[in-house]
Amino acid sequence: MKKIIFLINILILALTSCSDNVSEVVTYKINEPVFMDAETFRNSVKVTSESKAIETLGKICFYEGYLYISEPEKGIHIIDNRNPANPQIIGFIELLGNGDLSIRNGLLYADSFIDLVWFNISNPAQPTLKGRLEDVFVTALPKIDNEYSPDYNMCYNGDSTGIIVGWKLKERKETVTNYTGYGYWGWGNKETMTPMMDGAYSSSTSSTGITGSMSRFTIYNGNLYTVINNALNIFSLDGEKPEKVGDNTYLNWNVETIFSYKDNLFFGTTTGMIIYSVTDPLNPIYQSCITHAYACDPVVVDNDLAYITIHSGSICDVSASKNSLIIVDVKDIKNPKEIVSHDMTCPKGLGIDDGKLFLCDDGLKIYTIGNDPRTLMSNQIAHYKGMDGYDVIANNNTLIMIADNGLYQYDYSNLNDIKQVSKIDIGIK
Numbered sequence: 001m002k003k004i005i006f007l008i009n010i011l012i013l014a015l016t017s018c019s020d021n022v023s024e025v026v027t028y029k030i031n032e033p034v035f036m037d038a039e040t041f042r043n044s045v046k047v048t049s050e051s052k053a054i055e056t057l058g059k060i061c062f063y064e065g066y067l068y069i070s071e072p073e074k075g076i077h078i079i080d081n082r083n084p085a086n087p088q089i090i091g092f093i094e095l096l097g098n099g100d101l102s103i104r105n106g107l108l109y110a111d112s113f114i115d116l117v118w119f120n121i122s123n124p125a126q127p128t129l130k131g132r133l134e135d136v137f138v139t140a141l142p143k144i145d146n147e148y149s150p151d152y153n154m155c156y157n158g159d160s161t162g163i164i165v166g167w168k169l170k171e172r173k174e175t176v177t178n179y180t181g182y183g184y185w186g187w188g189n190k191e192t193m194t195p196m197m198d199g200a201y202s203s204s205t206s207s208t209g210i211t212g213s214m215s216r217f218t219i220y221n222g223n224l225y226t227v228i229n230n231a232l233n234i235f236s237l238d239g240e241k242p243e244k245v246g247d248n249t250y251l252n253w254n255v256e257t258i259f260s261y262k263d264n265l266f267f268g269t270t271t272g273m274i275i276y277s278v279t280d281p282l283n284p285i286y287q288s289c290i291t292h293a294y295a296c297d298p299v300v301v302d303n304d305l306a307y308i309t310i311h312s313g314s315i316c317d318v319s320a321s322k323n324s325l326i327i328v329d330v331k332d333i334k335n336p337k338e339i340v341s342h343d344m345t346c347p348k349g350l351g352i353d354d355g356k357l358f359l360c361d362d363g364l365k366i367y368t369i370g371n372d373p374r375t376l377m378s379n380q381i382a383h384y385k386g387m388d389g390y391d392v393i394a395n396n397n398t399l400i401m402i403a404d405n406g407l408y409q410y411d412y413s414n415l416n417d418i419k420q421v422s423k424i425d426i427g428i429k
Contacts, residue, residue: 025173026175027173028174030148031148031151032167032169032170033150033155035163041096047091047126051088051091057390058071059391060393061211062081062393063210066078066121067079068101075093078125081400084422089424090124091127097111097115097140097165102211103121107120108127109217115133116132116137116235117133118130118241130241131242133235136244140229142167210393211393213257216255230252230254231249232251253271254271261301263278264333266306271291289336304330305328307352307357308325309325310324311344323343347359348361348389351399352369353395358399364382365382387408397411398411403426406426409422
């Protein structure tokens with residue numbers, strides 16, 4: 001189809017113009033999708049009690065003494081964390097295309113590329129697959145590890161069968177007219193779609209797991225809200241199985257994270273924070289936004305204050321004008337007001353517990369929040385270096401941090417004597 005369109009364009013130009021047009025051969029690289037047939041893909045789920053080493057950091061979720069860590073596109077590690085000083089990896093759920101997860105009432109919900117699957121984890125060491133909703137994340141694509149664009153025609157033209165599970169980088173040559181160097185049919189552009197596994201510390205009850213600030217899943221009022229490639233999906237969890245309800249809400253922002261607070265959803269994006277009301281849970285209504293420099297952006301909210309980190313590099317593939325922690329007054333969700341922006345090194349995930357802020361920046365930084373956000377920097381309690389922190393969960397005086405080289409845990413029951421109590425190594429490839 002591309003070549004037909006191209007030849008038609010050439011014919012039109014030949015008939016309507018003189019000698020100003022210049023044709024040339026352009027060489028470019030593009031990522032072609034790798035397909036797996038649907039049956040093989042959906043039958044590939046395996047649960048093992050073997051202790052598998054964690055090779056790549058991912059999203060984290062804590063539930064009733066156990067920690068669940070997504071290894072992007074591979075599956076979910078299960079850690080017995082009832083004794084944070086001696087965590088034990090006790091199992092692994094092999095789940096192709098996994099990026100995010102949430103837990104409610106003993107059921108773990110996770111994405112598997114375009115599908116939503118769920119497991120019974122009443123026995124954490126032996127999760128059982130309970131069901132799958134097929135084709136609910138229609139825009140989900142695997143992560144691309146290079147600077148080139150995907151071939152969207154091959155991904156979405158409907159001529160190919162199966163599930164996209166990877167990419168193969170190809171070099172192509174095309175003859176084009178008046179080539180401007182800005183890319184052709186998506187040639188050679190930086191990959192701008194949002195990978196599905198990137199990465200909000202969610203409000204929780206005793207029956208809901210606590211997720212990190214990089215999550216794109218959140219559970220609120222019995223509904224699972226997910227955002228993948230800017231499509232907000234809602235699933236009701238009140239029945240025997242999750243049910244997709246309502247139409248997708250498409251957010252015209254490059255959404256990275258989602259956080260629920262009161263009757264609102266706060267979305268962290270590469271260009272700012274946006275707020276939707278879910279007073280009507282099945283009908284999210286846009287309320288407001290606040291913008292910032294183009295950069296990665298998780299957000300958490302506590303006591304009517306939103307804490308937003310922006311950092312350059314990694315998946316953002318840009319250089320932010322500055323790396324910052326921005327604090328915003330969101331008491332009036334229709335009119336959020338920035339209070340202060342604190343300079344940081346390269347901040348990422350963050351969490352709040354009982355008046356304490358835990359921030360991944362040049363390792364791990366811990367602050368007492370105090371009454372005035374503008375004086376936060378003078379309230380630093382501790383700073384631990386030597387790792388590139390990615391995300392945190394703070395709960396019941398235990399801080400769980402996943403970093404480039406390990407899963408760290410700290411006891412902060414005594415703020416004057418915060419102690420690292422354990423570490424599980426992570427081998428980043």
